[in-house]
Structure formats: structure tokens, C-alpha cells
Amino acid sequence: MNDGVDLLTAYDRQGHWCEMFGGDGAPAEHASMVRDRLGGVTLSDLVRRSDIAERELYNLGITFTVYSERDVIDRILPFDVIPRIISPRDWDIIERGSKQRVNAINLFLHDVYHEAHILKDGTVPAELIYGNAYYREQMRGIAVQHGSYVNVCGVDLVRDQFGQFKVLEDNARTPSGVSYVVENRHMMQRTFPDLMAEIGIRPVSDYGQKLLEAVADLAPSAVPDPQVVLLSPGVFNSAYFEHVFLAREMGVPLVEGSDLLVEDDRVWMRTTAGKAPVHSIYRRLDDAFLDPDVFNPESMLGVPGLFGAYAKGNVGLANAVGTGCADDKAVYAYMPRIIRYYLDEDPILDNVDTHICREREGLAYTLSNLENLVVKPVGESGGYGIVIGPRATKEEIDDIRVKLEANPANFISQPMIDLSVCPTLIDGMIEPRHVDLRPFVVTGQSCWVLPGGLTRVALRRGSLVVNSSQGGGSKDTWVLEP
């Protein structure tokens, strides 16, 4: 350890855009105060406090849970104590861009499940929607309060070597991770109060109340004081901690499917005093498991009759059923066109250039540039099935070529983005590691973006994959006050 030396002196961003230092000719002025303060912390102190933070996360049970045959194993999402700092200017772009995107997605979903203009006129290929596993024919013609389909949206952003934010994908079903945004902040407040003192950092602690308002907005209009609940698959779900966290923050009961029942198209929960009405549900359960009468009949997690109550307008659901056809990687490629179609605006946040392999030109370009492109299957999430051309072996390239030729519509390709980095504590040293950003957009009657978001960091050297299932951790994300 190099105690006595400025913590960041030996740090080298290795040519990448750095969230703490900026890029070539564009130093990150907004982070200078934090840089100076970090410089005053010794490496051994940083390591010590990082250990405390990690132990505390474990003790507090801020964990995702892995169940084996006889053991219940709680794992923490690795937490890096060096924060990621976002300037008010950058945040303005992110905030406006995310709202624009969610607005367009909601208009798109309303159209898809009603007149379907955008499909009929061929702006988006109809088979992309009707052939999509997450398209729900049952939603056709069903009215959704305020036309608000995607009430919680996670917009995954990356930043390229020029400092530009780009959308990597939309998460319009049940995006997770917001509990870490809030808990990471609490952890930093406990372990690094000196680092944060007198820096205007926008608060993230009112997420639960904003979410509650949005979900309550979905209740039948005639109900003055709606009963909101959070529906979880239960303790065996790996995101159960987050469900608990959100139920507590919202101040609503956390229910499982068996706690609810439907009679005469109305939803009730079982209480010690008998049944009590439920008017709006923040559900963390996929469509397929929601109602065995309508979707997967094998589902033990859902509530028989729930969709009927929803279709009658007697209960609100966040997110709406059938939003998954809008966050598909294939539909993603059309998002700039979708934004222009409904809003007549240019996208504030650009997509990463995307080649649609179902289109002849896209496929041809992809096949002749495989070594330089990232190829992604459209139906997967969690970073699975991705082939990164510049890093792939010859066998992997050959393999993906065969798959592409066999089923081109299943793939998109994108240039390899040089993701921005952030100084990160790795084995007692400060090293650059790649990060992304997931802001959370909450929409009921109106739209609000949590000023922060989940910064995921790829802890493996050189890795671009930030998913927690593949060795990712997280950082506190500070949006500075304007």
C-alpha cells in the first residue's frame, strides 16, 4: 500500500472517459471537490472503511439470496465506496431524455394495444410485436389509467469515449436495483460523511413515496383513498430484499399471491379481520405468473381472476400487463423512429448504433464485420448470449456466424462501445473499471426521474459486462445540485 501518497496520484484512466477525471481535453470540473477530498484519505483508511461498509451490508441483510438444497445463502452485491458523480448538465440530458423515452414507450404501447397505427403503416414491423413472447393479446382494447403502461422504467445508459450518454436498453417490465441506489447512499452517509459534507447531492430517499403516488394513480378513479400493495413472488425470489425495501418505503403491505383473492372481479387481501379491498398493485411478478386462469396455468405465485379484475378496471397494476413487447432488443432498434413517430422530436438520448439483422442490410453488415461488433440475441437479458467480436475466439465467431445465418431475426449487432470508467477499489489499489447507469423513471399521472440511479461496475479488469450475475458490483451515484 502506498500510504502517504495521494490516493488518486497513481490512478490512470487508461485512455477511457472517466467519470471522476473526464476525457481528453475535457476535465471533469464538477468532480474536483470530491477528487481533492479523496486525495486526503489514505489508502489504508479507504480499505478499512470499505471493509466496514461491506460487513454492514451483510449484517443488514441487504442481500440477494441463493437457495440451495439445504442452505440459504445471502450474498451481497459488491459495493464500491468511490462514488460516481454526475454534473447537473449531464443530469439534465439524462432526465429529459429518459422522460421522453418513457413517454414514447407509453404512447407506443397504447397504440399497439388499440389501433396499432405504427404497425399497420409499417414503421415497426408487425411481426416484431405479434411474434414477441411478451406481447399479450388479452390487453387489446383494455383501458389503462392515464395511458400509463410503464410505471417503473429502468433506462440502461452507457457513456462512450467522447462522454456521450447512449441508451443500451430499456427495462419496461419489472426493473430491479433501485433499493441499492437508496441503500448505497445510506451506506456512504454512514461511512464517508466527511467526503459528502457540504456538497449538494440530490436526495434519493423519497423514491418510495413517489412510487406510492404513481401506483395509487392507477387505482379506479372512484376510490378516494386507494389501498396499494406490493405483490412479490415471496422469500425465495432473489430480489426479495428489494421487495421488502420498497414495501417499507411505500408503507404498504408486501403480499404474496396466496394473500390475495378475487371475488366478483374485485381483489381482496386476507387479513386477521377477514378480507379487505385492494385497489392498486405494484407487482414484482412477471406477466406469465400473474394469473393462472389467463396466463401460465402452472403458476402457484399468482392470483386466479386477477386479470379479470384488471380488465374490468377494478384494480390497477404497475407495470401494466404486456409491456415486455416494448423493451425487447429488436424493438429497441426502432426506438429512435418510435420517438419521432409519436412525439415529432429527435431523441434526446441516442441509441447505440444498432444493426437490425432481420433487415437485409443489417445482416450483411453484421456478417462482414463480426470481428468488430457486439452481437446480441434479442430475447435474452442479464448479459447472456452476447458475443463481443473484438474479444471473441475464432470458434466463437464461427459459432455466432452459423447462428446468425440460421435465424437472423433473433439478433442485433452494435459497435463495441468503449464504456466510461470510474476509479474503483480493487484488492487494495485504485484502478479504472467500466460502469453503466440505470436511472429509474416513475410514471403515474405525471413522470419523475429519481435523481441518481444505479451505477453498476464491472469489477473484472477490462470487463464490459456489469450484470450482477456476471461479477458486477455497484457504486453510489451522486447527482450534484445545479
Added chain:
Amino acid sequence: MTIGTNLLLARYADCAFWLGRYVERAESLARILDVNLHFSRDSRGSQNWRSIVQLNADEERFDKAYDVASYANVVHFYALDRDNPTSIISAIRAAKENARSLRPMISTEMWSHLNVFNNLMNALTPDDLKPSELSRVCAFIKEECQTHTGITEGTFFRDQSWFFYLIGRQVERADQTTRLLDIKYHLLLPADQRVGSPVDVSQWNALLRSVAGYHAFRRVHPRGMSPKQVATFLLFNMSFPRSIALCLSEIDGHLHHLKAGFGLRAGNVSMELLDEARAALAGHNQDSVVQFGLHEFSDYLQRQLIAITAAVRQEFCGVVPDSDAD
């Protein structure tokens, strides 16, 4: 927009009941192991570890897993055996899993403490159970259970779930006391001639200490100690926290509070069963209960507690009897 404090999910009520029970069970087991180590010796002066197995009616399961009721086997069975659902480690794990379900309701401190406690239990090894270490480990477990109790007292929101938690704790506590009484009387008093012998007094002395009742007993009976006095004390004393009478009285208070304070209409069967048990207790004195047979009476109380558990769970939580084992 939020749930009224007078509404409680039925499932939460059940989890609160079991959280109270499991922590109480862990504490009782730690007391029994500790006391047996120190005080309980049979007529030949060796410790009788099989009595603990009998006390918990676990002979069948124990004999299946272990060949002899040695110190090491019995202590392992009750402290660290994950396959034994009535071991301390299983009780704490079950308490934690119930707390996990209850997390939306309980304080972060309660959850965090149980989480750490469970992790500490998992870190124990057979080496920690050696005779030289057992007392320290039992003290640790007792103290962690008491820490849980203290945190809970100080942070648990006093809604319905608090009362279900307390009912669970008192049912378990009463059950543990009946088991202690039963085994000592049943095993140690086969014939009248033993009464009053030095060995016998040490057994009753141990029994009182296992429930932290020796000094409490002395406040009622400054001199002497007869089996009848000890049994009477544990059954009827209205000031001793682990006596059956006090436990039943507290359960009664909690059930009344649920009905009167929270307006719950359920609970009539639970109340009736509890009234029966209290009436049976009130109908006895120290002589009649011995005449009736302490074993028979303990047995009756245990069956009544099982029935009360089933009734509370069915009436308030909608749990169909025998749909799951404890």
C-alpha cells in the same frame, strides 16, 4: 393510501407468532443444556443426558441418528444438528426465516440482529460444544435471545402483530415449563423414598436454575425445597415469568387485546380452550395436582397448548390444522 394500522395480513400474524415461539425455544434449550451440564447428575453421580431427549419427547428421532445418548451426541443434537428441527440452530434459522417474511413489519434492528445471530450460530463448530466451552456458548445463545427480546420490546410497532408475537412466545414458554416439570417428576420421582434425598434436591435445584427461578423460589420459600413446592411454584405462581399460570394469563390478555383493542371478531375457540386450561389450573392446589398425577396434568396442559396454537392459527391466520408441522 396506506394500510390502516388495524389491518394485518393473516400470513404476517402467523409469522409473528412463530418468530416469538422460535426465539423462546432457542433460549429454553440453551438453558436446559447449560443447567444439565452443571447441576443435573443421576444417583451414580454421572450426568444423565438422555433425560433431555425424553423431556422433549425426541427419543425416536434421536435414536435414529445417534447410537448412544452421550454428552457429545445429545448436545450436538440440540445445539447444532440442522437435521433436528428442535435444535437451537434450527430454531434460530426458523426465527430468521419468519423474520424475513415479516421484514416489511419489523424494525431493521430486529432483522439485522437475527441475521447476525443466525450467522454466528452457523459459525459454531463441534469444538465449541466441548464441556469446557458449552457454558460459554449457552450463555452466548441466551444473551442473543435476550438481546432479540430487548430490541423487539424497544422497536416493535404495537400493532396486532406485536400481540401475535407475544402469544407465540408465551405459548412456547408455558410448553417448555410443562416439559421440565413432567420429566423431573416422571423420571426422578418413581418412588416416595427418594423424596428429600440429596440427589433429589439437586435435581429440583437444577430445574429451578434452568428457568432462572432459584432465587425467585427462595423469595417465596426462604427455607427448604420439596418437589411439591417446586412444582407448585412453576405451575401457580403469578409473579414468576415462566410459571404456567402467568403465561396463560398473559396469553389471555393478548387475546382480549386483539378482540377489544383491534376489533377482531375471530378468536372465540382460542379463548374457550384457554379458559378451559386456566380453569383446570385454578381447580388444583399443590396436593390435588400431585394426587391427580403431575405427569397427567402436564400432558393435559401440553395438549391444550397445542390445541390453542391450532385454534389461533386457524381463527386469525386461516391456517388449516395439520397443514404443516411446527
